[in-house]
Amino acid sequence: MGHFLAFPILGLAAILQVTFMPQIRLFGGQPDLIMLLVMAWIITSPLEEAVTWAFVGGIAVDLLSAAPRGSSVLGLLILVFIIEQLKGQLVDLNIIVVFGLVLLGTLIQQITLLTILALNGFTIRPIEQFFYIVVPSLIYNLIFSLPAIGIVRRFKRVFSPRRRLSRRTINE
Amino acid sequence: MLLLAIGLIVASRTGVLAPLENVLATPLNAAAGAFQQVALRLSLGLGDLADFQSLQQRNAELEEALARLQAEVVDLREINNDYGRLAQLLDYTTNAQNQEFVTADVIAVDQTSALRSIAINRGTRDGIAIGVPVVTPQGLVGRIIEVGANASRVLLITDLSSYVSARLQTTRAEGTVNGQVSGNLLMTFIPLGEDVREGDIVLTSGLGGNFPPDLVIGQVTSTRQAELFQEAQVRSLINFDTLEIVLVMTNFQPIDLSVFEQEDGN
Numbered sequence: 001m002g003h004f005l006a007f008p009i010l011g012l013a014a015i016l017q018v019t020f021m022p023q024i025r026l027f028g029g030q031p032d033l034i035m036l037l038v039m040a041w042i043i044t045s046p047l048e049e050a051v052t053w054a055f056v057g058g059i060a061v062d063l064l065s066a067a068p069r070g071s072s073v074l075g076l077l078i079l080v081f082i083i084e085q086l087k088g089q090l091v092d093l094n095i096i097v098v099f100g101l102v103l104l105g106t107l108i109q110q111i112t113l114l115t116i117l118a119l120n121g122f123t124i125r126p127i128e129q130f131f132y133i134v135v136p137s138l139i140y141n142l143i144f145s146l147p148a149i150g151i152v153r154r155f156k157r158v159f160s161p162r163r164r165l166s167r168r169t170i171n172e
Numbered sequence: 173m174l175l176l177a178i179g180l181i182v183a184s185r186t187g188v189l190a191p192l193e194n195v196l197a198t199p200l201n202a203a204a205g206a207f208q209q210v211a212l213r214l215s216l217g218l219g220d221l222a223d224f225q226s227l228q229q230r231n232a233e234l235e236e237a238l239a240r241l242q243a244e245v246v247d248l249r250e251i252n253n254d255y256g257r258l259a260q261l262l263d264y265t266t267n268a269q270n271q272e273f274v275t276a277d278v279i280a281v282d283q284t285s286a287l288r289s290i291a292i293n294r295g296t297r298d299g300i301a302i303g304v305p306v307v308t309p310q311g312l313v314g315r316i317i318e319v320g321a322n323a324s325r326v327l328l329i330t331d332l333s334s335y336v337s338a339r340l341q342t343t344r345a346e347g348t349v350n351g352q353v354s355g356n357l358l359m360t361f362i363p364l365g366e367d368v369r370e371g372d373i374v375l376t377s378g379l380g381g382n383f384p385p386d387l388v389i390g391q392v393t394s395t396r397q398a399e400l401f402q403e404a405q406v407r408s409l410i411n412f413d414t415l416e417i418v419l420v421m422t423n424f425q426p427i428d429l430s431v432f433e434q435e436d437g438n
Contacts, residue, residue: 015200018280018291019207022413023215028353051173058177063197064204065282066289066317066325069189070180077173110286116181117286123332128353129286 002041002049005159006056013037014060028129029136032109034061036141036148038076039105042083043093043149044156050080067113068120075112079105095146102145106138194320201323205279205293212416271384273419274298276306279323281413288331288351292418295320303382303426306418310409311388312336312376313418315426324420328412329389330355337379338389340372349374349389349406357390357406364402368395374406381427 013033021030034057042050058073065072083101090097110133118124183189220227276292294300296319306313306326314334318325329336330351338349338359345366347359362368372392378385390408 011200011203015204015207018282019204019211020214022281023211025413028355059196060200063193063200064280064291066287066327068181069184069193070177073180074174074177077177081174114286120185121333122287124286125332125353132353133286 002045002156002160003052005155006041006049006053009155010034010037010053010057010060014057014064017061018064026136026140028133029138029140031140031144032106032137033144033148034058034072035076035079035105035109036102036145037152039079039083039101039145040149040152042080043087043101044152047080047084050084051077054080068116071113071116072109074116075109078112079108082108098145098149099142102141103138106134106141110134110137190320194322197320198322201279201291201293201320204291205277208277208279208281209416212414216414271421272423273307274300274422276324276418276420278415278418281415287333288328288355288412289314289317290326290328290412290415290418292324292326292420293322294420295322295324297321298420299422300324300420301422304424305383305387305421307387307421308410308415308418311390312383312408313410313412313415315382316420326418329408330357330412336383336389337377338374339377340366340368340392341375342369342372343367346377346379347401347404355412357408359392359404359406360398360401362402362404364397364400366402368392368402368404370394372404374404383426384421384424 017030017033021033024030038050038053038057041053045053054076055073058071058076059069061072062069082104086101110129114124114126114129180189184193223230274294276294276298278290279293280291282289282291290313292306300316300319302316302319304316306315312329314326314328314331316324317327327334328351329349332351332353334351336349337346339346340362343366345362345368347362349357349359352358359374370392374389374392376383376385376387376389388409390406392404393407394405396403396405
């Protein structure tokens with residue numbers, strides 16, 4: 001189910017990303033809804049589903065952006081694999097861990113995008129862009145991260161088949 | 173998986189995936205167009221409410237400006253009439269009279285990432301090609317960098333990668349207008365001896381062949397002397413955040429000067 005949910009949820013998130021989010025811009029930064037939703041899905045789901053989410057989310061946002069197609073896919077996949085490695089070491093998903101992952105995700109996404117743009121001949125000014133785009137985006141992502149995890153958990157609760165355990169099974 | 177993503181980037185840049193991209197982007201662009209209208213209405217509505225107190229003062233200022241401009245319009249009409257007669261005598265047609273435009277709605281805004289661009293709901297089916305300029309009555313917006321069947325992407329003049337050959341309306345001093353990270357415009361390479369003043373109108377010069385001459389880019393807000401040339405901060409008259417409708421100049425053909433560079437290399 002997680003594979004199929006990616007299409008409507010991330011499609012809608014990509015559209016909101018390029019229509020509503022620019023209206024609440026802080027300097028050059030805005031919330032990265034796709035990254036937050038993919039990150040929330042990675043935390044709570046198996047690797048295969050997370051990869052699907054990274055692919056669908058990345059393609060959706062790249063189709064609505066001027067960046068080369070695949071730029072966001074690459075950033076999100078790197079994020080998926082890093083979080084997958086970290087997952088085994090995480091004892092509890094508390095707010096500090098979430099904020100750490102958001103910081104990591106924002107940096108990976110922005111660094112990947114800037115690198116690909118530079119390789120494709122676009123002008124970049126990393127230091128200026130870090131303070132004008134990356135830092136405000138990070139602030140927004142931190143604010144939006146908890147609601148994003150809440151939304152993903154709610155979707156999972158609604159759409160995932162519940163395990164029905166009988167009293168006998170529990171006793172065993 | 174990572175290799176697949178890298179392959180996707182390369183394939184996209186070479187244009188191999190263009191038909192597939194068109195198919196996938198069409199429903200997304202259509203939905204984005206509808207959402208964009210709602211987002212702009214909401215944003216403008218909230219902005220108006222927040223600015224309500226200053227609106228009355230602004231209204232009074234605008235009424236005063238209107239009265240002043242109406243008088244100016246009368247003078248300009250006279251000059252325009254004279255010009256029309258003289259141009260007819262010389263059998264001279266301006267570029268503006270030959271320009272053909274296609275009206276397009278803005279369907280997505282991508283002004284916050286490392287690239288500043290907008291998407292519009294017109295594409296190759298409407299005669300749009302890569303490189304053609306996009307304008308509004310307030311001035312230059314940017315140029316087309318990607319075209320699909322039903323949608324195109326415009327690189328805004330405020331983007332870091334955007335360079336426009338420009339001149340000052342009053343002194344005709346030449347320079348280059350470049351986008352900044354903050355979204356402002358900077359006119360550089362203005363010769364040191366030239367007189368640059370706040371309020372000067374900056375126009376496209378047409379040099380380089382990327383844009384036709386005499387499109388309004390903006391207005392000088394401040395100047396600075398560098399060692400070898402002068403710089404001027406330029407404010408566009410366009411609010412890029414609330415752009416709704418733009419005009420695409422379909423009959424302008426950008427000139428590709430790269431052929432000369434290749435010859436020089438040989």
